[in-house]
Amino acid sequence: MKFKFYFINSFLIGLLCIQTSCFSDQSESLNSDPILNDISNPMLGGELKLVEKEFYRSIFPYSIEESVGYKITSQIHNGLLRMNPKNLAIEPNIAKSWEINDEQTRYTFHLRDDVYFHDNSCFESSKSAKLTAHDVVFSMELICGEYYNSGYNLLMKNLIGAHDFYNNKCDSISGIRAIDDTTLVLELSEPAPTIIYLLASTKASIISKVAYDMYGRDLTTGCGPFLLHQINEDSTTITLHKNPNHFLTDDQGNSLPYLNSVSFKIIRDENSRTEMFLNKESMVLSEISENKVKNLFESYHKEFDDKVFIVDRKPVMATDCYEFNLSKKPFDNVNVRKAFAHAINKEKLIRNILDGQGTIGDKGIVPKVNILKNYNYDTIKGYGYDAELAKSYLARAGYPDGENFPEVVLELTFGNPLQEKVAIEVQNQLKNTLNISITIEEEKMSTLIDRAASGRSQMNHFTWLAEYPSPMDFLNVFYGGLENKDNASYSWPNTTRYRNNNYDKILEQALITSDKEERFKLYEKAESILMDDVPVIILWYPEVYNIRYGNIHNLFFNEMLHFDFSTTYLTK
Secondary structure, three states, rough: OEEOOOOOOOOOOOHHHHHHHHEHHHHHHHOOOOOOOOOOOOOOOOEEEEEEEOOOOOOOOOOOOOOHHHHHHHHHOOOOOEOOOOOOOEEEOOOOEEEEEOOOOEEEEEEEOOOOOOOOOHHHHHHHOEEOHHHHHHHHHHHHHOOOOHHHHHHHHHOOOOOHHHHOOOOOOOOOEEHHHHOOEEEEEEOOOOOHHOOOOOOHHOOOHHHHHHHHOOOOOOOOOOEEEOOOOOOEEEOOOOOOOOOOOOOOOOOOOOOEEEEEEEEHHHHHHHHHOOOOOOOOEEOOOOOHHHHHHHOOOOHOOOEEEEEEEEEEOEEEEEEEEOOOOOOHHHHHHHHHHHHHHHHHHHHOOOOOOEEEEEOOOOOOOHHOOOOHHHOOOOOOOOOOOOOOHHHHHHOHOOEEEEEEEEEEEEOOHHHHHHHHHHHHHHHHHHHHOHHHHEHHHHHHHHHHHHHOOOOEEEEEOOOOOOOOOHHHHHHHOOOOOOOOOOOOOOOOOOHHHHHHHHHHHOOOOOOOHHHHHHHHHHHHHHHHHHHHHEEEEEEEEEEEEEOOOOOOOOOOOOOOHHHHHEEE
16 A cells, blocks of 8 residues: 655664663553553543644545545444454454365355444434445445555456456456355455455445445445544544444453544644644654654653653554656666666765664665564665766666756655655755756645656655555555556556566465465565666655553554554543
8 A cells, every 4th residue: 555654763872861661662562451451540431632744635445545544544444354453463353253265265254243334314214224245245346346446456366257347347246245144255266365464454444335325435434433523624623433333342341442532633743743742632642753752751751751651663564765657758767767776875865864763775665574574675685875886877878977867856745844855865966976957846645646646747755654564565566467558547556657577477476375485485576576677766664653641551553553443542
């Protein structure tokens, strides 16, 4: 999945002198806070107040393309399966159990019979409607049809009948069948182990046909733990209320969620977000810089010592990069792309612009995170700074010393000062090393996404955040086997319009490989091909910092920034 946002990364040296006890390492928090057990003064109810720095484009599950929209939408909707927010393990959800045949080509899901969509006027008597296997069939066909270009192209590859359905050759997908209201069968032409991850994603949420027929992409009615209560006029405040009919309970029989409500406010300015946190108008200060953490610690040392404030630090499964449009000059030439990749001094960029807050993107698109510890990053060739080699590649491309190099526009997200500073540094480096000039332009996130997906951009800055914990989630972005060959057509998530038949074949083989070790080797082989073709320049791998109030429990910061507030609770 592609999400557009910005992270600050790594540790400042100065932070190392801060007491370790003030920081809540994720490995420690995984085993802490059993649900309402042995916790003094637990509350059933209360409001979780959050402030976000990015606007969302959509909260319709099949259209979300950025992290804030994902965070909101994942509270409103549920899928067949879920990812545990503590460790990202796949768990039952709407499907209480499932079986896989010996060939790993047929999945039989057994659904709960107590799942209801939120009360809404689209249903009879404005009451909720029971979710059935027929709703799952409708949702999957919608994903594989109208919303195919949202990153599920490889899902279509092995789902029997999905490709013909997308091409309007049939009226339904033969590989998805509702046996009865609570039994669903999904059939594949070949094994696809990662399909389990996809079915646990928010972008595979189950929606009601009745609701979709009435609201279309404006649908906000789901079956998740929270329901949409209000969006203010300029969409900067979103309030969710507890779903009183949610199907999950804890091991003591308490209905979930514990919270009465969750509110989101969109505030771009970091200083304003900080003030709101200190004034308790927000309970979490999300994705902040290490400098901000250090400054707050110096001013509020006692609050950190007493665990009124708690810092969570987590490397995330995300990658910051510049991507090229390979269908447009000059980036249709691989030598130009390699020249750019070698001309950028990432170490200097991170040291001078990010104040050391980044892990250099010295490998490939798949980020270095603990959850992918079996992935052999050493097999992937990255691009380090080499001015002479960069000049050589540019000369091979026909532009010696930058002579007659065409105009290039680098597009950024509007209102992101750090992205702008990085771009200016890159602009200077390209001028000094290659004697070429690039223009920097800022666009609203929605405009940037549309321009990239429709092939109108030349070069842009994206942060890619994983939707499921597998290298495939990053590599699938560049799969071209089902892409429209017309470069003017909408293409998402493959906005680079990268196409390599050998790369596609290796990914297709990985898709059907059951053995994890062998599958990872195929991923590594595919990524090596990808990096040799350079559709992107890897800048850095992010790490995030969040400060939260100590009375918030079961709020987990995982590698994917996947949030599930259904078990979050407050103490007095």
